[in-house]
Amino acid sequence: MSQLDRLAGTAPAIEVEGLVKRFGDTTALAGVDLAVRHGSVLGLLGPNGAGKTTAVRVLATLLKPDAGRATVGGYDVVREAHQVRQLIGLTGQYASVDDTLTGTENLVLIGRLLGMPRPEAKARARELLDAFALSDAAGRATKTYSGGMRRRLDLAASLVGHPQLLYLDEPTTGLDPRGRTELWDLIRGLVADGVTVLLTTQYLNEADSLADDIVVIDHGKVIATGTPAELKAKIGARTLEVRPADDADLPTVVAVVGELANVTPEVEGGLVTAPVADPELLPIVVRRLDDAGVVVAELALRTSSLEEVFLTLTGRPADEVAEEGIAA
Amino acid sequence: MTTISTTIAPPRPITPRVSPLEGLRQTMTLAWRTLVQVRHNPWELGDFSIQPIMFVLLFTYVFGGAIAGSTGAYLTFALPGIIVMNMLFVTMYVGTGLNTDLTKGVFDRLRSLPIARWAPLAGRISADLVKQAWSIVLLLGVGMILGFRIGTNLASLLAAVALILLFALSFSWVSVLVGVIAKDPEKVQIFGFTALFPVTFVSNVFVQTETMPGWLQPIVKANPVSILSDAARGLMVGGPVARPVMLTLMWAALIAVVFAPLAVARFKRRV
Numbered sequence: 001m002s003q004l005d006r007l008a009g010t011a012p013a014i015e016v017e018g019l020v021k022r023f024g025d026t027t028a029l030a031g032v033d034l035a036v037r038h039g040s041v042l043g044l045l046g047p048n049g050a051g052k053t054t055a056v057r058v059l060a061t062l063l064k065p066d067a068g069r070a071t072v073g074g075y076d077v078v079r080e081a082h083q084v085r086q087l088i089g090l091t092g093q094y095a096s097v098d099d100t101l102t103g104t105e106n107l108v109l110i111g112r113l114l115g116m117p118r119p120e121a122k123a124r125a126r127e128l129l130d131a132f133a134l135s136d137a138a139g140r141a142t143k144t145y146s147g148g149m150r151r152r153l154d155l156a157a158s159l160v161g162h163p164q165l166l167y168l169d170e171p172t173t174g175l176d177p178r179g180r181t182e183l184w185d186l187i188r189g190l191v192a193d194g195v196t197v198l199l200t201t202q203y204l205n206e207a208d209s210l211a212d213d214i215v216v217i218d219h220g221k222v223i224a225t226g227t228p229a230e231l232k233a234k235i236g237a238r239t240l241e242v243r244p245a246d247d248a249d250l251p252t253v254v255a256v257v258g259e260l261a262n263v264t265p266e267v268e269g270g271l272v273t274a275p276v277a278d279p280e281l282l283p284i285v286v287r288r289l290d291d292a293g294v295v296v297a298e299l300a301l302r303t304s305s306l307e308e309v310f311l312t313l314t315g316r317p318a319d320e321v322a323e324e325g326i327a328a
Numbered sequence: 329m330t331t332i333s334t335t336i337a338p339p340r341p342i343t344p345r346v347s348p349l350e351g352l353r354q355t356m357t358l359a360w361r362t363l364v365q366v367r368h369n370p371w372e373l374g375d376f377s378i379q380p381i382m383f384v385l386l387f388t389y390v391f392g393g394a395i396a397g398s399t400g401a402y403l404t405f406a407l408p409g410i411i412v413m414n415m416l417f418v419t420m421y422v423g424t425g426l427n428t429d430l431t432k433g434v435f436d437r438l439r440s441l442p443i444a445r446w447a448p449l450a451g452r453i454s455a456d457l458v459k460q461a462w463s464i465v466l467l468l469g470v471g472m473i474l475g476f477r478i479g480t481n482l483a484s485l486l487a488a489v490a491l492i493l494l495f496a497l498s499f500s501w502v503s504v505l506v507g508v509i510a511k512d513p514e515k516v517q518i519f520g521f522t523a524l525f526p527v528t529f530v531s532n533v534f535v536q537t538e539t540m541p542g543w544l545q546p547i548v549k550a551n552p553v554s555i556l557s558d559a560a561r562g563l564m565v566g567g568p569v570a571r572p573v574m575l576t577l578m579w580a581a582l583i584a585v586v587f588a589p590l591a592v593a594r595f596k597r598r599v
Binding site: 057060061062075080082083085086087088090092093096097098099100101102105109110112113114115141157161 | 342343344345346350353354357358360361364365368369429432433434436437438439440441442443447599
């Protein structure tokens with residue numbers, strides 16, 4: 001990238017080309033390409049063990065890639081790692097705070113390491129603890145914090161240096177729904193302030209609700225990219241659901257839906273579902289089922305959830321993939 | 329929820345590298361952090377304060393009479409060696425602390441910051457030297473209350489302290505290596521005790537070499553713990569100094585030359 005691009009800010013905030021990382025016989029990243037626009041949120045979506053964390057660690061200069069290239073803010077993550085570190089904030093399962101120190105001490109420590117004079121580091125710590133509703137716990141050792149408080153402090157710690165780019169590696173894993181919603185609100189606030197965010201998650205609704213763009217990875221490879229809406233549209237915008245009044249008609253329904261949607265429909269509890277790309281299909285389905293003498297109890301065409309998108313992309317439901325990842 | 333209005337600051341100038349002076353300042357900050365941890369974890373303070381005092385009291389009053397005839401005479405003989413032994417145990421905090429940071433993810437956060445690559449390690453070791461100095465002062469203080477007397481002068485005493493700290497600095501690399509290899513902090517502690525107990529007891533810390541079986545004496549004499557204890561006795565109480573000090577310096581250099589590159593190599597593989 002030229003110096004001019006860098007100054008003009010027209011280049012992507014993060015650019016990754018053909019990134020490969022191996023650990024022994026395991027290939028964690030098998031040639032990943034992605035780009036993150038300035039001020040946007042990119043959701044890196046994939047099951048456990050898909051390579052999300054490895055990708056973030058490379059972009060955070062914690063791991064050296066075996067092949068490929070990655071730039072952050074125009075700086076190469078290997079050759080210009082020190083420059084990259086001045087731009088980023090990292091929050092993840094592994095980039096943690098010191099649980100023997102208090103909330104304030106943790107944030108002051110980082111401020112001091114970033115070269116702030118002590119009063120400034122203290123003021124910054126106070127400001128962040130206030131903003132993250134941690135003021136009351138500021139003087140307590142962080143090992144006494146709840147899971148949600150701990151995540152908020154992790155996030156605060158990554159913001160001490162006013163980063164332009166924020167990496168959030170599974171920021172809400174293990175949080176209860178309330179803690180998750182709170183953290184989402186915080187992240188939206190940061191994005192409103194203009195921070196560029198790289199978010200990894202295995203929760204489809206998290207990517208759906210926070211990300212501007214989504215990159216789906218599995219087995220270290222990018223298997224789909226696009227906005228949440230594009231991804232849903234790409235796979236078959238809708239899901240067709242048909243429930244015959246009589247279960248005896250199920251094979252007929254499966255045959256008709258299968259033929260028209262050109263896929264093998266799923267059958268569960270008397271309900272036949274299939275992804276369909278063309279909404280015009282609905283009246284045709286109705287006519288064909290009528291011709292076949294099938295009485296329909298329920299018929300619907302609804303927008304696919306990202307969950308189904310994921311299923312179509314990986315050939316496995318997200319839960320199953322996630323479990324497999326844990327076992328691996 | 330209000331937004332954090334100060335997230336994006338006016339862009340700071342991006343610097344190409346960390347200056348050595350900044351690295352030193354970061355080291356001091358990280359050393360401060362390690363010492364603040366002690367405040368929140370009084371157990372650790374007990375570990376490197378009460379435990380050595382217990383050793384002094386136990387050995388002086390339980391074995392002292394039997395070994396040296398009187399507790400006062402024994403204290404004069406044993407205290408310099410007990411200080412050396414305690415120093416070796418205290419170096420294990422470098423390894424446990426480092427391992428805790430590695431396993432809990434604190435180290436990754438530190439490495440994602442624009443700080444000198446060597447600052448986290450140097451910070452640990454610097455903090456360790458403060459703990460070491462504290463332990464030495466404490467042991468000398470308790471020893472003096474119990475009847476230990478400096479037989480030389482202040483300059484020699486300071487030289488003894490400096491020599492022990494230098495050896496600690498060198499031996500820290502062994503601790504770093506163990507800290508990097510071990511799966512969890514407890515394993516570092518277990519190693520510390522199982523390896524350091526024989527090394528410190530098969531020495532002349534507690535009893536004169538001449539009282540031991542003939543086959544054991546060469547081992548005891550070659551043990552750097554004995555040599556450093558001899559040097560410390562010479563500098564604190566009186567007696568030969570030149571030879572044990574020279575040998576101690578050689579041992580310190582040897583340990584650093586062997587273990588520092590090993591520790592750094594394993595360290596780079598792990599992070």
